[in-house]
Amino acid sequence: MTLPRRLTAxxxxxxxxxxxxxxxxxxxxxxxxxxxALALLGNTIATGAGLIVLIHVxxxxxxxxxxxVVTLVVLLRRGMTARAACLYTAAQLAGALCxxxxxxxxxxxPILQVSEKVRDGWPQGLSEGVATFGLIGTILATQRxxxxxxPTAVGLYIVSxxxxxxxxxxxxxxxxIARSLSNSFAGIAPHSAPLFIGGQLIGTIAxxxxxxxxxxxxxxx
Numbered sequence: 001m002t003l004p005r006r007l008t009a010x011x012x013x014x015x016x017x018x019x020x021x022x023x024x025x026x027x028x029x030x031x032x033x034x035x036x037a038l039a040l041l042g043n044t045i046a047t048g049a050g051l052i053v054l055i056h057v058x059x060x061x062x063x064x065x066x067x068x069v070v071t072l073v074v075l076l077r078r079g080m081t082a083r084a085a086c087l088y089t090a091a092q093l094a095g096a097l098c099x100x101x102x103x104x105x106x107x108x109x110p111i112l113q114v115s116e117k118v119r120d121g122w123p124q125g126l127s128e129g130v131a132t133f134g135l136i137g138t139i140l141a142t143q144r145x146x147x148x149x150x151p152t153a154v155g156l157y158i159v160s161x162x163x164x165x166x167x168x169x170x171x172x173x174x175x176x177i178a179r180s181l182s183n184s185f186a187g188i189a190p191h192s193a194p195l196f197i198g199g200q201l202i203g204t205i206a207x208x209x210x211x212x213x214x215x216x217x218x219x220x221x
Contacts, residue, residue, distance in 0.1 A: 001061050003084060009062035010088050011095035013054050017066050018099025018178050019106075020050035025186035026107045039185060044162040052155035059151065067172040068092055069204040073136055076208060089174070096178035104182065115180050115187030119167060120195065127167035128199030129206070134161060135171045136207035144215050173197045 001009075021043070028042030055064040065071045068089045075085040104111050138157045142150040161169030170176045170188070176197055180190040188196065 003087070006062040006084075007087055007091040009058045010065060011091040011098075013058040013062070013064055014066045014092045014095030014174060015099040015102065016054055017047075017051060018096045018175065019103045020099075021047050021175065022100050022103035022179065022182050022184055022186045023106055024050075026103065026109065026184050029185040040162065040168070043185065044159055047162070048155040048159035051158055052151045055151035055154060062088075064151075066092060066095075066174075068174055069132060069136065069172065069200055070139065072204060073140070073208055077212075092174040093177065096174040097181065100178045100182050104184075109184070113181060113183040113187075115183045115189050117183070117187040117192075118189045119192040124167045124192070125195045125199040127165035128170060128196045129203035131161045131165045131167065131169035131171040132200040132203030133207040134203075135169075136204055137211045140207070140211045140215065167196065167199075170196055171200060171203075173200055176200070 024046030025039070025043045028039040028046075032039035032042065054066070058064040058066075063074070065074070065088060071080070071085050071088045071092070074080050075082065080088070101111050103109075104113065134157060135154070138153050139150060142153045146153075158169060158171070161171065170179065173196075176188060176193050179186050179188050180193045
């Protein structure tokens with residue numbers, strides 16, 4: 001695929017992902033009647049299901065990264081050039097912002113918002129590190145052993161990580177930045193975002209190192 005088509009796929013895929021995350025969060029909160037667990041469940045199911053579909057749709061075109069840390073891993077594994085990685089990241093961020101604004105428009109919310117939902121404290125950063133570590137590990141391992149299962153594995157992992165992490169598993173810097181511009185169920189206050197992104201980067205590097213070693217050892221054996 002040509003680079004413009006790959007970038008368009010990354011932008012569209014990330015846009016739809018954020019529309020799903022934020023839109024389902026708004027819908028779930030409106031329908032749950034104050035039951036936060038029920039709202040989170042609705043948000044979780046929609047996100048996991050949508051992510052599986054989006055990876056199947058856009059994977060053959062761009063690889064369906066939808067996530068700067070996934071692009072970083074591909075870059076560090078010499079799967080793409082630095083220029084392409086920078087453009088992928090820009091496309092992901094642009095798509096994420098558009099997805100948030102589209103979700104707001106669909107639910108008649110103000111388009112431009114800033115989140116007031118505080119997500120501070122070291123357990124939140126740790127949660128993002130764990131969530132991202134598991135996500136990158138899932139991708140690397142399934143791509144090695146069962147590549148056709150990768151979309152489903154990623155979707156299922158994100159569904160589980162919504163519930164076993166204190167942060168509800170953003171695991172994506174572009175998603176984190178975009179969700180800081182939504183004062184909805186899925187939002188995060190802008191001052192909380194750096195902690196999340198720091199945890200995501202640490203989790204990415206740790207997963208790349210450990211799973212790289214695990215898979216290389218297996219291959220050598």
